[in-house]
Amino acid sequence: MSVSMPTAELWVERWERQQQRYAFDREERFTVVADVVEHVTMGHDSPRVLDLGCGPGSLPARLIKRLPTAEIVAVDMDPLLLALARTRHSRAARYVEAVIGEDGWTGALGLRRPVDAVVSTTALHYLPEGVLRRTYAELTGLLRPGGVLINADHLPLEGEGFVEIAEYVGTRRAERQHAFDHEDWETWWSAVEKEPELTGLCAERRKRRSAHAGRPVTLGRHIELLAEAGFGPANPVWQVGNSYVLVAVRR
Numbered sequence: 001m002s003v004s005m006p007t008a009e010l011w012v013e014r015w016e017r018q019q020q021r022y023a024f025d026r027e028e029r030f031t032v033v034a035d036v037v038e039h040v041t042m043g044h045d046s047p048r049v050l051d052l053g054c055g056p057g058s059l060p061a062r063l064i065k066r067l068p069t070a071e072i073v074a075v076d077m078d079p080l081l082l083a084l085a086r087t088r089h090s091r092a093a094r095y096v097e098a099v100i101g102e103d104g105w106t107g108a109l110g111l112r113r114p115v116d117a118v119v120s121t122t123a124l125h126y127l128p129e130g131v132l133r134r135t136y137a138e139l140t141g142l143l144r145p146g147g148v149l150i151n152a153d154h155l156p157l158e159g160e161g162f163v164e165i166a167e168y169v170g171t172r173r174a175e176r177q178h179a180f181d182h183e184d185w186e187t188w189w190s191a192v193e194k195e196p197e198l199t200g201l202c203a204e205r206r207k208r209r210s211a212h213a214g215r216p217v218t219l220g221r222h223i224e225l226l227a228e229a230g231f232g233p234a235n236p237v238w239q240v241g242n243s244y245v246l247v248a249v250r251r
């Protein structure tokens with residue numbers, strides 16, 4: 001099912017604004033992800049990148065502007081968001097529908113060679129710890145040695161009071177940026193449901209969508225899981241409140 005350009009432009013633009021409520025300094029965070037990809041692929045003719053949970057193509061659209069020769073594969077499980085991406089940002093990536101963590105999902109990507117970077121924005125917090133553990137192990141098989149996993153997401157901190165402090169800092173930052181003036185997630189989705197051109201995709205999405213549950217995985221636990229999976233050191237290279245860009249290097 002395809003979507004016309006005017007419809008895709010409308011809903012992707014609305015998505016971009018909606019997501020600013022949740023990802024503090026979202027644009028800056030995308031830029032930091034691109035900085036890291038640029039750094040690890042310096043001198044490469046055609047950097048190879050895999051985006052996990054790409055939604056309507058927000059990160060591929062930014063990455064391809066910075067790295068125009070990059071080959072980006074972008075995966076998501078949502079047929080509606082993928083349809084918007086395939087129209088609005090068609091040239092930024094090759095889009096694949098698959099559920100990260102399900103049996104066979106890495107095969108569905110059709111990667112012929114290892115990638116230089118696996119990137120993700122505001123998506124991996126959906127994965128419960130068991131799925132994340134498996135996924136990190138699988139990613140070591142997709143990355144070249146020296147390649148990186150770059151996860152830009154909100155990750156709770158450990159230690160008494162720190163969850164609240166980090167959330168508070170992020171919330172105050174968001175208020176200063178008027179992020180709460182933007183519509184929220186529920187409003188965006190209920191408006192999409194009323195878009196006549198997207199009726200079929202909304203029905204498709206309802207059929208396929210599997211619920212993910214589980215306690216959010218803390219920053220410290222992400223770092224432990226990455227080490228267990230065989231990654232080298234993992235460190236945040238950027239932070240605002242509980243929003244991070246966490247980078248792990250494949251040994």
Ligand SMILES: C[S@@+](CC[C@H](N)C(=O)[O-])C[C@H]1O[C@@H](n2cnc3c(N)ncnc32)[C@H](O)[C@@H]1O
Pocket residue numbers: 019052053054055056057058059075076077078081098099100101120121122123126127212
């Ligand atoms: C909040 S959106 C972020 C989208 C985009 N990366 C961005 O920054 O705008 C989270 C995305 O992760 C996707 N997602 C969550 N769990 C997934 C899974 N197990 N497999 C594939 N996609 C998943 C959702 O469908 C959704 O598109």
